[in-house]
Amino acid sequence: MSQVHNNGNSKYSDKIPKIKFTKLFINGEFVDSVSGKTFETIDPRTEEVIANIAEGDKEDVDLAVKAAREAFDHGPWPRMSGSERGRIMMKFLQLVEENIEELAALDSLDAGKLFELGKAAEIPFAFSVLRYYAGAADKIHGKTLRMANQLQGHTLHEPVGVVGHIIPWNFPIGMFLMKTSPALAAGCTMLVKPAEQSPLSALYLAHLAKLAGIPDGVINVVTGFGETAGAAISSHMDIDCVSFTGSTEVGRVVMQAAATSNLKAVSLELGGKAPLIVFDDVDVDSTINIALKGGFANKGEYCVCSSRILVQEGIYDEFVTKFALYAKGMIVGDPFDPSTHQGPQVDKQQYEKVLSYIEHGKRQGATLLTGGKPCGEKGYYIEPTIFSDVTVVYTFAYVTHICCISSTLLCTNNHVYVFVCLQDDMLIATDEIFGPVVSVIKFKTIEEAIAKANSTCYGLAAGIATNDLNIANTVSRSLRAGIIWINCYLAFDASCPYGGYKMSGFGREFGMEGLYKYLQVKSVVTPLHNSPWL
Numbered sequence: 001m002s003q004v005h006n007n008g009n010s011k012y013s014d015k016i017p018k019i020k021f022t023k024l025f026i027n028g029e030f031v032d033s034v035s036g037k038t039f040e041t042i043d044p045r046t047e048e049v050i051a052n053i054a055e056g057d058k059e060d061v062d063l064a065v066k067a068a069r070e071a072f073d074h075g076p077w078p079r080m081s082g083s084e085r086g087r088i089m090m091k092f093l094q095l096v097e098e099n100i101e102e103l104a105a106l107d108s109l110d111a112g113k114l115f116e117l118g119k120a121a122e123i124p125f126a127f128s129v130l131r132y133y134a135g136a137a138d139k140i141h142g143k144t145l146r147m148a149n150q151l152q153g154h155t156l157h158e159p160v161g162v163v164g165h166i167i168p169w170n171f172p173i174g175m176f177l178m179k180t181s182p183a184l185a186a187g188c189t190m191l192v193k194p195a196e197q198s199p200l201s202a203l204y205l206a207h208l209a210k211l212a213g214i215p216d217g218v219i220n221v222v223t224g225f226g227e228t229a230g231a232a233i234s235s236h237m238d239i240d241c242v243s244f245t246g247s248t249e250v251g252r253v254v255m256q257a258a259a260t261s262n263l264k265a266v267s268l269e270l271g272g273k274a275p276l277i278v279f280d281d282v283d284v285d286s287t288i289n290i291a292l293k294g295g296f297a298n299k300g301e302y303c304v305c306s307s308r309i310l311v312q313e314g315i316y317d318e319f320v321t322k323f324a325l326y327a328k329g330m331i332v333g334d335p336f337d338p339s340t341h342q343g344p345q346v347d348k349q350q351y352e353k354v355l356s357y358i359e360h361g362k363r364q365g366a367t368l369l370t371g372g373k374p375c376g377e378k379g380y381y382i383e384p385t386i387f388s389d390v391t392v393v394y395t396f397a398y399v400t401h402i403c404c405i406s407s408t409l410l411c412t413n414n415h416v417y418v419f420v421c422l423q424d425d426m427l428i429a430t431d432e433i434f435g436p437v438v439s440v441i442k443f444k445t446i447e448e449a450i451a452k453a454n455s456t457c458y459g460l461a462a463g464i465a466t467n468d469l470n471i472a473n474t475v476s477r478s479l480r481a482g483i484i485w486i487n488c489y490l491a492f493d494a495s496c497p498y499g500g501y502k503m504s505g506f507g508r509e510f511g512m513e514g515l516y517k518y519l520q521v522k523s524v525v526t527p528l529h530n531s532p533w534l
Contacts, residue, residue: 015108015115016336017105017106017109019050019051020204020207021200021203021204021206022052022203024054024056024220025207025220026060026063026064026067026221026222027064027220028210028215028216030207033054033057033060033224034060035057037054037057038052038055039053039055039224039225040052041053041110041196041200043109043110044343044344044345044380045109045334045335045343045378046378047379050110050200054223054224055224055225056222056224056228057224057228057229057232058229060224061229061232061236062232062236064220064222066238067217068162068217068218069162069189070217071215071217071218072159072161072162072188075215075217075218077184077189077214078187078188079187082140082187083138085134085137085138085185086135086136087134089133089137089181089185089214090131091212092130092208092212092214093127093130093134095212096126096127096130096205100123100124101119103118103173103205104118105336106200106201107172107173107200107201108335109200110172110197110200110201112299112335112343112344112345112380113335113343115336115338118173122171122173123173125494126178128493128494129174129177129181129494130177131494132181133184133515136182136512137184137186140515141157142155142157145523149527149531149532149533150530151525151526151533152525152526152527153523153524154523155521155523155524156523157519157520157521157522159186159187159188159518159520160186160240160518161188161239161241162189162190162238162239163183163240163242163243163518164234164239164241164243165180165190165191165192165193165242165244166193166230166242166243166244166254167179167194167195167202168246169194169196169301169347170301170302170303170346172194172199173205176201176202177205178514179245180219182514182515182517182518183243184218184219185518186515186518188518190218191221191233191239192206192220192221193221193229194221194223196223196225196226197346198346202223203221206219206220206221226250231253234257234258234261235260235261237261238262240264241264241267241518242264242267243267243507243517244266245269245303248270248271248432248457251268254266255268265517266507267506267507267517268500268507269303269460269498269499269500269504269507269509270460270500270503271432271458271503271504272303272304272460272500273429273456274305274308274460274481275306275308275309275453275463276290276291276295276306276308276310277310277443277449277462277464277465277475278309278312278315278319279312279449279468281467282315282465282467285322288319288323288326290463290488290489292327292330294306294309294463294490295309295438296330296342296438299344299382299436300435300437301345301346301350301434301435303434303460303461303504304460304461304483304490306461307432307433307437307438307439308429308456309323309438310453311440311441311442312442312443312449320369320386320440323369323440324369327370327384327386328370328371330384332375332381332383333375333381342381342384342436343381344380344381345380345435347380348380350434350435351374351382353433353434353435354434355374357427357428357437358372358382358385360427360428361387361390361426361427361428361437361439364426364427365391365426366387366389366390366391366428366439367387367388367389368385368387369386369388370384370385371385371436372385384436385438386438387428387438390426390428390439390441391429429441430456432458446471449475453475457502457503458500458502459500459501459504460481460499460501460505461482462481462483462484462485463484463486464476464479464484465486466486472486481500482499482500483497495511496510497510498511
């Protein structure tokens with residue numbers, strides 16, 4: 001495998017930005033934390049300290065929420081017309097676009113993301129999300145209702161209030177704009193807690209939001225740790241809604257805190273263990289390109305990565321041979337190098353977690369086709385890793401009476417099948433690894449493919465590769481996942497709702513569905529002439 005390890009040397013020093021913002025952003029100002037404490041943000045390329053960042057805690061969250069509440073209750077943002085909010089959001093978009101080089105560099109430096117890919121695709125997609133919701137801001141309408149008993153009613157869609165956004169480290173810019181854009185369009189005010197591993201771009205975006213004319217207190221950013229700042233947001237009595245993206249384990253904690261405080265609304269986009277089902281009628285080479293993108297995008301740090309690739313037995317041997325060959329050709333190295341395909345994992349903890357899962361795969365009897373080792377002497381680099389002979393244990397039966405509502409169902413050709421007690425038995429096939437590790441699993445029939453694909457507690461995304469429309473339709477209706485890609489993967493659009501089934505959470509990002517969760521519906525009823533109420 002070819003590898004490039006520049007480890008932040010002078011070759012790319014011209015791309016390294018000066019760090020301008022390291023303090024909390026509260027009520028339109030950059031301020032130190034109440035405690036004065038800071039924490040280090042680390043360059044995953046070199047394992048060296050980039051900067052010391054203000055460490056927010058409960059007291060800082062209280063100040064940020066106070067600012068957001070004042071801006072919501074008395075400030076201009078919720079009271080502006082939708083078109084005026086949209087105009088300011090478009091100004092924000094313009095400033096973000098003008099600073100794309102520096103923003104992309106911050107995420108490469110802080111999170112190991114590919115610099116050129118960020119500029120060309122990932123950050124422009126985030127722009128499209130901001131643009132979509134800026135255009136939606138003046139399209140928030142209620143309904144007029146003709147009611148019984150000579151009553152007339154209408155509904156108002158009003159902003160939910162103060163929102164707490166807790167965002168992960170894998171797409172710092174994208175997640176910031178994905179969360180804040182619909183909330184801004186709705187007229188909410190907010191507090192954003194970026195992940196402690198990647199706080200730099202969130203602070204820069206807050207600065208640009210102020211320059212765009214978003215009023216003070218509307219966007220506040222508190223950097224810090226999940227168990228302190230994140231916990232304070234989840235349990236805060238004056239936050240009306242929490243939107244969280246991250247692990248299922250932490251999602252449970254967020255939901256419990258919200259329920260035991262003021263019963264605030266919660267939206268959770270959680271973990272995934274997405275299957276890509278490859279049927280034997282496809283062109284293998286073109287499908288491998290889909291599999292490479294699905295499995296190794298963003299060094300596997302992607303909740304929708306196709307970390308389980310199910311391949312029909314007729315093409316299984318050809319597929320795994322070619323898949324491993326393509327993966328061996330991937331270049332792992334400095335994310336600022338334009339020839340790099342895969343940068344470092346975000347931090348030491350994630351790096352060690354991924355390597356531990358690779359060892360689990362070896363011990364549990366899977367066949368290591370390629371990769372499986374760290375790269376270089378410095379930085380959190382891991383080779384793209386592929387396992388075959390990954391075993392899946394499941395129960396499959398034909399029945400005429402359904403009595404187990406927790407079973408996974410498939411109805412086809414007037415028959416009803418039930419898949420009971422579905423469970424993959426290798427950890428690399430069951431757990432969300434969040435790294436460049438892919439399991440290839442063999443199947444024979446459509447029914448077996450569906451059973452194995454659904455044999456997970458997650459349900460965020462899935463892919464299907466086939467040239468048979470009947471197979472595509474049957475399988476897509478049978479998979480329990482929030483988004484299904486057919487003959488493509490990671491095909492997102494700002495207009496297409498995205499979210500999870502099962503333990504992948506609930507609530508939707510993107511589309512108008514992503515806006516509605518930041519709105520309350522109020523009904524107003526008035527009696528008309530001759531109404532019995534008069």
